[in-house]
Amino acid sequence: MRDLGILILRVVPSLLLIIFHGIPKIYKPHYALVKQMGLPFPEVFTWASILAETLFALFVIIGLFTRISSVIIIINFLFVLYFHFFIEHYPIKQAELAILFLIVYIAIALLGPGRYSVDRR
Secondary structure, eight states, X not given: OHHHHHHHHHHXXXXXXXXXXXXXXXXXXXXXXXXXXXXXXXXXXXXXXXXXXXXXXXXXXXXXSHHHHHHHHHHHHHHHHHIIIIISOOOGGGGHHHHHHHHHHHHXXXXXXXXXXXXXX
């Protein structure tokens, strides 16, 4: 049952991340938001975020490089939360989704891919 739970934890949030966040950013990259954060090379950081929310989320789904992919997504969401709290000064309620994604990927990074994955042990 544990491995089935990990599989669900890997697949469902990662699909949501790809469908509702990663793919839309491919069609409409958010260079201006990244530039607003003061990061150099906003195009590079924008595409790094897109890769985190698409390719690395896909890796988490199939269980390939699961822990590394999760850490990359965690770093992405730390930047998202930085933007929410320190650039836009959003209340915590508006950052709720980013916080939930962050917690899910921290759990995946700690638990590993489980039995139902390419990385299984």
